[in-house]
Amino acid sequence: MGPNKKLSDTNSLSSGITPGSLDSLFSGLETDKLPSLPHILVVLLDASHTEVISFDRLSELFKSDPALSARIVGAASAACYGGQGKFLTFERTLVLLGLDSIKTIAITASVQQFFSRFDSAGSRRLKRFWRRSLNCAYIAKSLARLTGYDYGDEAYLAGLMHDIGELVFANNYPDEVESIITQAESREQLLAMETETFGGHRGQAGAWLVAGWDLDSFMADAICYQDVEVDEMQDAHPLVKIIYLASKLARLSGEIDDAGLMAAEQLFDLNHSLVRDLCSDAQGSVEAAAKSMGIDIDVAEQELAEYQDAASDDEEKQIELADRVRNIALLDGVRQQLGKSQGEAEVLNTIQKGLNILFATRASGFFLFDEDQQHLQGQAGGDSSMSLAEFTIGLDSRCLVARSLREKIPVSTEAADQTTPVSVLDRQLATLLGTSQFVCLPLVVDRHRLGVLITACKPTAGDARERQMRLLGMFANEAAYSLLTARQRNQDDLQRADEDREYYHARAREIVHEVSNPLTIIKNYVHILGTKLQDGVYSRELELIREELERAGDILIKLPGIADQAKSGSGAELADINTLVADLMKVFRASLFASNHIESFTDLAEQMLPIACDRSALKQVLTNLVKNAAEAVAEAGRVEVATRGLVNFNGKNFVEIVVRDNGPGIPDDVQAKLFTPVESTKGGSHAGLGLTIVKNLVDGMGGYISCRSSATDGTRFEILIPRVLE
Secondary structure (H helix, E strand, O other), X not given: OOOOOOOOOOOOOOOOOOHHHHHHHHOOOOOOOOOXXXXXXXXXXXXXXXXXXXXXXXXXXXXXXXXHHHHHHHHHHHHHHOOOOOOXXXXXXXXXXXXXXXXXXXXXXXXXXXXOOOOHHHHHHHXXXXXXXXXXXXXXXXXXXXXXXXXXXHHHXXXXXXXXXXXXXXXXXXXXXXXXXXXXXXXXXXXXXXXXXXXXXXXXXXXXXXXXXXXXXXXXXXXXXXXXXXXXHOOOOHHHHHHHHHHHHHOOOOOOOHHHHHHHHHHHOOOHHHHHHHHHHHHHHHHHHHHHOOOOOHHHHOOHHHOHHHHHHHHHHHHHXXXXXXXXXXXXXXXXXXXXXXXXXXXXXXXXXXXXXXXXXXXXXXXXXXXXXXXXXXXXXXXXXXXXXXXXEEOOOOOHHHHHHHHOOOEEOOOOOXXXXXXXXXXXXXXXXXXXXXXEEEEEEOOEEEEEEEEEOOOOOHHHHHHHHHHHHHHHHHHHHHHHHHHHHHHHHHHHHHHHHHHHHHHHHHHHHHHHHHHHHHHHHHHHHHHHOOOOOOHHHHHHHHHHHXXXXXXXXXXXXXXXXXXXXXXXXXXXXHHHHHXXXXXXXXXXXXXXXXXXXXXXXXXXXXXXXXXXXXXXXXXXXHHHHHHHHOXXXXXXXXXXXXXXXXXXXXXXXXXXXXXXXXXXXXXXXOOOOOOOOOOOOOOOOHHHHHHHHHXXXXXXXXXXXXXXXXXXXEEEEEOOOO
């Protein structure tokens, strides 16, 4: 069966309107604000803001209302259906759209309904429409099953949409629609009056709307041709025949008439008893759905004089909807702030600020759940919550905090079971919060139990308390989602750090392989050169070169496991820091400094005693820093190295080495990740590992390194090495 992108080119209706002319008739109509009953919207908003959101429950609510179903299918048609409309269930459609899109649709529908015209007559008409549409949907699905039509969801949706054209007209011409419905004495007269007033009737308007969804379905045909003579239906597509019969049966408020029974027999050879049972079952399903959402459909058919109580109930639902819309508006600002928060600590701080703004709370705090230990740990931070860090609560505790997370429900001291004494811990928490009453709000997202938010609350009662608790629950859900997002982002950062370390080790192994061979060759040539220079004039210089080559070889051996160097021993030996600096600067003055006309200075502390340290590691640190300084100042710059023999830091003695240059300084964004592996900004063969190696080597010696840099003063690295004299 090929896709039916537009209406079939068969006889339309006696009106003479052809399928191609529907766009010109209805293209100016607004279809994005079709009304829904406030009863359904209230239940839908509550369901979409619970701790654990069930797609099955959301699906049940969406497909109980024609306008909401139209929004969902319209939104999903381009993104999800793509020619598979027959096979994509309503539940699957919601999953593909995603929870954020579903919430947006629910909120948009609620806000539009809140600002729409709402009166008793409109409410009665909408209830009648809702009851008839849902009844047709249930009948259509049962007929699909009975007749062997494989696509029950498609039949249900087509039945629900069978009169959607009425909503399209009512949304654009409310007064005219009310007048037509009031005056029309039969279905035929109603369609004729709509055609005269709007240029086409509701079946054609509904077909035009559904055809725009571009489904692989004859749903548009089924809606368009539901009012032709039964003889014209005999050879039609099964879905078209199902909706034809379902719509006739759904319009009957009492006993099924002969025309309906004859159509059932003529189209599907269904006996009268079976048809009556089918209609009775559908009516029972409609009544059950109405009861679950507080919709009084029995009075919808009564006269206006008998309708006052029901009208009052409808107005209350509209007020409830207004309360939900207000809560959404209040939470929007907090949601934006939470979205900007970086890291768990900042999210927790933003949550506390949001509580204070929305509820004027005096104090609040957190107990975060440790999944491994199965306990709640108090979270320090904020004024009155500082002492909470001293509390650890087992998940099986009888206190209110543990109960709230166990049962995933808000719990307050006011509503605590009077037969069970309040625990000592609960009393202590009340004291810390400076209140006699507090609320525990579980922070839960699906299967993720994150913790409990506790907050002081002002005593309220009745409707005010119910509204307060509802808003607190919605706030807690937003808080939980933001906290989970922050934790997942942190885990992603840790994973990236692990990947960076792995990259570093891989690069280090490459460096070892590439550099070892030329080092060996150089060492051999140095040895040959030493044997040729027998007079000993350059023996000291050759010895320095030999030492440096040996040290480079040792570094290469250690490089792949440098992250674990602290565990493998420090290789400590007595080293004269001043001599080490002097020898190193001598080599640089004769090479890198001379070729770039760089001035160099040393300021070495007098009578500096040798210290026990990893001499090779310290030479690597100084080599990297001096080399970086020389590269930073370019030509005609200045590099200085200074030492101090005794510096006391945090009660411990250190020696200090300072490497300073007068270069342009280090940019702020580079300083923020100065000692982490990055792609070098120097280009060429640089691996961007120099300062990472320096930091790891200094850490391995138990020392500290810091950096100060600016565009005016250049860059200054300060190194503290433990002053161990033996």
